[in-house]
Amino acid sequence: MTQGSIGYLITQSLFSELIKRGMNNPIACVLTQIIVDKHDPGFSNPTKPVGPFYDERTGKQLAEEKGWSFVEDAGRGWRRVVPSPIPLGVVEVESLKALANAGVILVAAGGGGIPVVKESDGSIAGVEAVIDKDRASALLASLLGANMFLILTAVDYAYADFGKPSEKKLTSVSISEARRLMEEGHFAKGSMYPKIESAVAFVERTGKDAIITSLEHVEEALTDGAGTRIHV
Numbered sequence: 345m346t347q348g349s350i351g352y353l354i355t356q357s358l359f360s361e362l363i364k365r366g367m368n369n370p371i372a373c374v375l376t377q378i379i380v381d382k383h384d385p386g387f388s389n390p391t392k393p394v395g396p397f398y399d400e401r402t403g404k405q406l407a408e409e410k411g412w413s414f415v416e417d418a419g420r421g422w423r424r425v426v427p428s429p430i431p432l433g434v435v436e437v438e439s440l441k442a443l444a445n446a447g448v449i450l451v452a453a454g455g456g457g458i459p460v461v462k463e464s465d466g467s468i469a470g471v472e473a474v475i476d477k478d479r480a481s482a483l484l485a486s487l488l489g490a491n492m493f494l495i496l497t498a499v500d501y502a503y504a505d506f507g508k509p510s511e512k513k514l515t516s517v518s519i520s521e522a523r524r525l526m527e528e529g530h531f532a533k534g535s536m537y538p539k540i541e542s543a544v545a546f547v548e549r550t551g552k553d554a555i556i557t558s559l560e561h562v563e564e565a566l567t568d569g570a571g572t573r574i575h576v
Contacts, residue, residue, distance in 0.1 A: 346455030397421030
């Protein structure tokens with residue numbers, strides 16, 4: 345549902361904007377299945393926040409009524425958590441490569457992709473889970489041989505000690521420093537942590553840079569060094 349509805353909006357908006365600019369680039373939204381391990385520990389330890397925010401009382405009530413698991417999410421309220429297995433592969437990767445090599449603008453892995461597992465006979469089957477969209481995007485970018493991995497979010501930069509008097513804007517960060525900051529707990533698990541983690545994973549796999557910034561500053565990030573750039 346996420347891939348179809350949001351993919352429709354993105355492709356339509358891109359198409360209309362390109363037409364306004366006198367451009368005729370082909371665009372394709374591809375339904376994307378992401379391979380995970382059926383024995384991934386994430387299935388027995390739900391961690392991915394999904395859905396609306398609730399106050400603590402409502403969250404506890406829903407947990408009792410529906411058997412859901414809840415966590416407090418970065419000071420914004422209580423949210424349901426579901427399994428979030430690590431993405432290992434992309435079923436449609438060869439199709440996506442062919443389209444990218446043909447100059448098609450791709451919209452893929454929407455919402456983290458559809459989680460599937462491989463069966464012993466080589467077939468695939470869907471599983472109940474939500475794959476982190478940043479992890480899935482980082483994997484897909486590396487498989488496609490992307491020259492850069494760009495994550496657009498609600499803030500212009502990632503910060504150490506975000507929201508504290510010691511808050512520090514991060515501009516250029518090595519993967520070793522990013523790992524240290526993650527270990528020290530500088531990033532909220534339900535917001536910036538998976539973005540830093542995914543950026544580090546892309547840089548480790550490819551040796552290419554990753555940038556985290558806002559949509560409003562994407563041009564500056566690409567030309568003038570704005571945003572948080574993670575490098576080897």
